[in-house]
Amino acid sequence: MKLLDGKLVSEELKKQIAVEAAEMLEKTGRKPHLVAILVGNDGGSETYVASKMRNCEKVGFKSSLVRYDVTVTEAELLSKIEELNKDAEVDGFIVQLPLPKHINPDVITEAIDYRKDVDGFHPINLGRMQRNLPCFLPATPYGIMLMLEYYGVETAGKNCVVVGRSNIVGSPMSILMARNSNPGNCTVTLTHSRTANLSEFTKNADILIAAIGKKNFITADMVKDGAVVIDVGMNRETSTTTKSGFKLYGDVDFENVAPKASYITPVPGGVGLMTIVSLLRNTLAAARNEIYAK
Numbered sequence: 001m002k003l004l005d006g007k008l009v010s011e012e013l014k015k016q017i018a019v020e021a022a023e024m025l026e027k028t029g030r031k032p033h034l035v036a037i038l039v040g041n042d043g044g045s046e047t048y049v050a051s052k053m054r055n056c057e058k059v060g061f062k063s064s065l066v067r068y069d070v071t072v073t074e075a076e077l078l079s080k081i082e083e084l085n086k087d088a089e090v091d092g093f094i095v096q097l098p099l100p101k102h103i104n105p106d107v108i109t110e111a112i113d114y115r116k117d118v119d120g121f122h123p124i125n126l127g128r129m130q131r132n133l134p135c136f137l138p139a140t141p142y143g144i145m146l147m148l149e150y151y152g153v154e155t156a157g158k159n160c161v162v163v164g165r166s167n168i169v170g171s172p173m174s175i176l177m178a179r180n181s182n183p184g185n186c187t188v189t190l191t192h193s194r195t196a197n198l199s200e201f202t203k204n205a206d207i208l209i210a211a212i213g214k215k216n217f218i219t220a221d222m223v224k225d226g227a228v229v230i231d232v233g234m235n236r237e238t239s240t241t242t243k244s245g246f247k248l249y250g251d252v253d254f255e256n257v258a259p260k261a262s263y264i265t266p267v268p269g270g271v272g273l274m275t276i277v278s279l280l281r282n283t284l285a286a287a288r289n290e291i292y293a294k
């Protein structure tokens with residue numbers, strides 16, 4: 001079993017990003033600028049956004065945080081988005097999800113200028129991804145592709161089973177793994193909560209991508225010997241032993257699955273760290289107008 005080490009890969013890729021940001025600063029006198037909008041003060045979102053901001057500073061980007069109370073209206077949020085869309089000083093911005101129930105995340109996602117949508121959630125970016133056109137890729141799937149690429153994991157011709165069909169992970173992941181690219185060229189099966197006999201599919205997976213949102217959902221009996229196992233789970237539980245007061249669990253029963261796997265990502269220290277690298281890459285690409293002219 002070999003660990004797909006998100007810490008190692010993300011540090012390596014962030015070094016490259018820092019070099020390119022420094023080059024940009026020298027040439028143009030400005031840094032890539034990411035803005036994050038955070039609504040409410042739920043501990044989880046707070047931690048992730050703080051980590052995004054910290055990583056921006058680390059690689060020499062400018063980052064700004066816009067905070068709203070949980071009572072903010074959809075209209076107020078939309079007017080902020082309009083302002084950021086127009087602001088030439090802002091290269092990319094994200095609205096941290098989940099949002100409170102009175103705000104429709106689809107309305108928010110579509111209001112963001114797709115040329116600044118460094119999360120890659122806008123339908124234009126998703127549609128362009130599906131057609132293999134230049135676009136911002138959604139950060140978590142992009143991060144997984146970067147991880148597979150870094151370790152040279154062979155994917156062509158393999159059976160890839162994705163568990164979970166969310167808009168931001170499972171569904172785009174299935175598209176990326178099926179396309180004619182490296183990594184890619186898999187035969188992909190997208191499974192979900194209504195899949196009958198799920199383990200019959202997962203047991204056939206050469207590459208298993210778990211994005212369900214349930215702690216220890218993938219058990220050893222569901223995994224083929226020698227499989228590549230990618231754990232996208234981020235299940236937070238309160239804990240008295242960690243500094244943050246939370247402990248993070250994946251969707252995979254790591255202890256029992258790892259001995260069977262050829263490669264496996266840990267949680268924490270796997271996919272989450274790659275998600276941040278992808279966001280940085282997208283922000284750099286936005287700042288350089290690499291994908292869209294602005």
Ligand SMILES: Nc1nc(=O)c2c([nH]1)NC[C@@H]1CN(c3ccc(C(=O)N[C@@H](CCC(=O)O)C(=O)O)cc3)C=[N+]21
Pocket residue numbers: 047048051094095096097098119139234248267268269270271272273275276
């Ligand atoms: N608009 C939007 N864009 C997102 O990209 C987005 C979002 N909303 N909502 C929530 C999810 C979650 N997410 C993570 C980012 C970093 C880690 C991360 O750094 N994880 C570390 C440590 C985490 C810890 O220890 O708490 C690790 O896995 O090792 C995890 C998860 C981005 N998300």
